[in-house]
Amino acid sequence: MLTPWGFPDFDAHEALHFVTDRATGLRAIIAVHSTHLGPAGGGTRFWHYADDADALTDALRLSRGMSYKNAMAGLPLGGGKAVILANADRSKDEALVAAFGRAVDSLGGQYVTAEDVGMSVADMMTIAGQTRFVAGLPVEGGAVGGDPGPHTSLGVFLGIKAAVRRALGKDSLAGLHLAIQGAGSVAGGVARLAAAEGARLSIADVDAARVERLAAETGATIVPVDALLSTPADVVSPCALGAILTEESIAALDTPIVAGGANNQLATPEDGTRLMERGILYAPDYVINAGGIINVSTEYVKDGGPELVRQRIEAIPGRLEQIWSESAASGRDPAAVADSMAQALIGR
Known part of the structure; x- marks a missing residue:
């Protein structure tokens, strides 16, 4: 059985969720490193890993990095990350993405997702059909959101x-x-x-x-x-x-x-x-x-507009x-x- 104990990148993570949906073939890991400053914010990566241990290592490292990133950027978010284990040809369909959205929703806001490698704004829209704990959604002129x-x-x-x-x-x-x-x-x-x-x-x-x-x-x-x-x-x-x-x-x-x-x-x-x-x-x-998560946070928390996003990025x-x-x-x-x-x- 794959467990985080003994992995060098396990850093007292608050929670790890291993997700399986047989109907769609979804296999995913949602890693929550810290919620000290707010809900664990971090994107979802869709990637083909050589083995499950590589996927777990990636989730552990990325989620810890998000805790550090959000804290250093002064954002009201903790750190989390999700990885969806892709097949060798990296194919996915709407049903699989929707199943992942339901998994995010089941955590009740502990984790907030957005785009990362292999995921798109369209995927975020599919996830948004299943949960409100998502950002990086399409926007109209003058609003904050979209591709980070x-x-x-x-x-x-x-x-x-x-x-x-x-x-x-x-x-x-x-x-x-x-x-x-x-x-x-x-x-x-x-x-x-x-x-x-x-x-x-x-x-x-x-x-x-x-x-x-x-x-x-x-x-x-x-x-x-x-x-x-x-x-x-x-x-x-x-x-x-x-x-x-x-x-x-x-x-x-x-x-x-x-x-x-x-x-x-x-x-x-x-x-x-x-x-x-x-x-x-x-x-x-x-x-x-940190520019991407700055935009995601501002969209999700709704604490400002594009001017605040630019101001926060210019502080880097x-x-x-x-x-x-x-x-x-x-x-x-x-x-x-x-x-x-x-x-x-x-x-x-």
């Missing part, structure tokens, strides 16, 4: 600019080289914003058609996926899946800055120290990529500066500093 991806991209872009100011002493990305891992919603948004400011881009993605479209739009150079992290660049921006910063990949980095939108970029806590020891400035992922560089300043003063790596700040906020 562009808001994540904006926060990452502003965080990259903050890192460039600190590490390189430059106020613009014009003429700088960014190596972006990924070509999906968040990576694409970052690429477009950076290109508009005059940056030179290298991009990589496992989806050949998607990366070709983004390269054509932004003038980027396409590089092999396995070469992206070692590409010489002013900024390496991981914007795909997590655990890509390892002892091996960090040794191969040829950049002064790592700042991107992917969740859980560090494979282990020690990798934050490895980056610092190499003199590489790291932007803790759950701080720089200041939080990064606080972390980097504390890191420089204490000698602790930025990821460890951010973790300590977040843990204090959620009472851990």
Whole structure:
């Protein structure tokens, strides 16, 4: 039997829900890390995992990251995450998504869901037919909601600019080289914003058609996926899946800055120290990529409009500066500093 005890990423999570619906074939895990600051907010990921243990690890890590992310962004949400275990061809239908919505509803508001990898606004609409504990829904002009991806991209872009100011002493990305891992919603948004400011881009993605479209739009150079992290660049921006910063990949980095939108970029806590020891400035992922959940929270809590969303996203560089300043003063790596700040906020 699969249990969380003994998993290195189990961190006194408040609850884990294993969901099965035989009629639709749904298999999902909903992980609630903390409700100290409010209901556990975090998106649902639809992904094919090599085995169930990988799915559980992902849910545990992502939900803890959401606790930290929401706390550091000053949001009235705790941290949670859901993963739906996809089949090998990653196919899903409305009935399966609706069954997941009923599972969310059965928790009575302990967990609030939204989009993540493999899920869409249309899926959120299906879920909304089963529960009110969902955000990321379509909106009309002037309202808050919809796809959180562009808001994540904006926060990452502003965080990259903050890192460039600190590490390189430059106020613009014009003429700088960014190596972006990924070509999906968040990576694409970052690429477009950076290109508009005059940056030179290298991009990589496992989806050949998607990366070709983004390269054509932004003038980027396409590089092999396995070469992206070692590409010489002013900024390496991981914007795909997590655990890509390892002892091996960090040794191969040829950049002064790592700042991107992917969740859980560090494979282990020690990798934050490895980056610092190499003199590489790291932007803790759950701080720089908070733009999406900022939009989701504002939509769900209904505590403001688009102006408040923008204001909250524009505060991301200041939080990064606080972390980097504390890191420089204490000698602790930025990821460890951010973790300590977040843990204090959620009472851990």
